[in-house]
Amino acid sequence: MVSLRPIQHALVPVDSDAARRISAPNYDEFQSDREVWELLQQEPESVLRVTMAHCHVADLASAPAEGGPEALAHSSSEMQSLVESPRMRRIDGLLWVYEITSPKRSDAPQLGVGGFAATNEIRTESNPDGVIVRNEGIRPEKADGRARLIEATNAYIGTVNLAVSDKSGGLTSELVRISTSQACDYETVDEAGNRHRVWLVTESSEQDQIIKLLAAEPAAYVADGNHRSAAAAQLGKENFLAVFFPTERLGLEPYNRLLPLSDISSDAGAWYRLLPKPGSYDENDAAGSIDADIVQQQIIAKILKIEDARDKRINYVGGNKDASYLQARVDSGEFDVAISLAPVTMDQFVAVCEQNQFMPPKSTWFDPKIRSGLVVALLDE
Incomplete structure (x- = not known):
């Protein structure tokens, strides 16, 4: 049984223009700090000013150390600015339907549901019956860095990509029903031409139906974001921010x-x-x-x-x-x-998870990736 819970306090863009200005690639999609800095010059309101605060400087040569006290203090300050921004609004008790359409696979968009996943369901040596199965080992220093950012911002900005089999097709059908019955709340196109659309789900009966469908899944596989989920568990948090995608809708690149x-x-x-x-x-x-x-x-x-x-x-x-x-x-x-x-195939990926093994290091690049800043979870009471 896989758990899905609404986000108690979510921060979301007010419209599509805000989504374009605020959202950004995740930190691990960049080859260098220079790439991050250059994107911030083009999009100064980007959430990268929070997640990669050491690059939010006038001159990269004088940048503070990534994850150091100065950078984390800047992350905290910029996070507060994001909370107070007129481009963002707060919603309590939120799930969302998330569609990503790649120009490479325009006829088969990724379609999933976002909310909170449970940290106590992550499979580990001490929790061998956990239903959230990781596909790679955890580097402590990397998880520590994500944990420090969570503490500095008091928020989850990075999202974990979880894959579920959805063999009945029921989850996909429900997500298609929601996404085709109404206009999305906001959308944006990323640097690679992928279109990201979000439908905010706040009505309790719709939430209950999605939660019920996910509860029927025997397992969820971490497709991307092992260290983000590990950081939440390390901090003793009950939940982490995630989107559950049916495997048939996920794409892999080399x-x-x-x-x-x-x-x-x-x-x-x-x-x-x-x-x-x-x-x-x-x-x-x-x-x-x-x-x-x-x-x-x-x-x-x-x-x-x-x-x-x-x-x-x-x-x-x-x-x-x-x-x-x-x-x-x-x-x-x-x-x-x-x-x-x-590229690895989804059948190969699932087979490794079902053998309770880890994928070889740096072998899975899921594409398109979840875009940061489209939904942020605030951790304040």
Whole structure:
């Protein structure tokens, strides 16, 4: 049984213009602080001024340390400005229907429901029967950083993407009914051309029906946001901010690698197509048969001698960057080799979760991603 609860105190844009000005990509969609800073120059009201406050400066050269006392104090101040902004309004007791339409899959938009998920349902070693299944390990320093931001802002801004099977189709049908029976409350188009639309659900009978449908789900899989959910649990919070998407509506893109070659010589300026040899991996191991794990074990560890997938020499590039971006980084001399992988399938993702394993590091890039600032949960009493 998967729990969904309305947000006691939500902060939302007043209209679509406010949604455009305030909302932003999540912090982990950027390759560098420079990218964040440049977007803030274009959209100074963006919620990045709260979530990436160290980049909210006139000159990036004088930026404070990310997650340090100065940056967190600035996050707190900017959060208060957001609460008081005439572009935002407060709603108590909120669920919302959330649709994301990618230009790559315009005929199959992602459609989910947002609200509070329960931290005591997260599956851990001490809670092996938890129904919210993580797909990757937690880095304590990363969870600590998210926890410090939650404390500084007294809010959840980042949202966890949870996937549910919805084998009956009942949840999808109800969300389609709501989204087609009325105009959305606000919408915006992001930097990649994805359209985000939100329907605010405050009527108790509609909320009860959605909650009932989710309660029939045997499990929910963390598609994105493991550290955000871990941070809430670390702080002893009962809930974390989440959107539940049926798996059939979720899309995945490649998660690629840029690497140095060390002392190994290579012909420059060429792409090569590689396939794993039979027997080089265990086909019955759901995680070990993912391309990212095969590449790590057979190429990066054995040939490039970088055995730890967390080694900072490996630059992981999400699916929001295409092959031309990878090639440009190599052609510039910044890196020596790029590895482009096929995207993981939803069947592979679910199989790993059902085997109670973790996905290989940096192997799933769900796209489009949930946009920050479209719904914020305030944690004040």
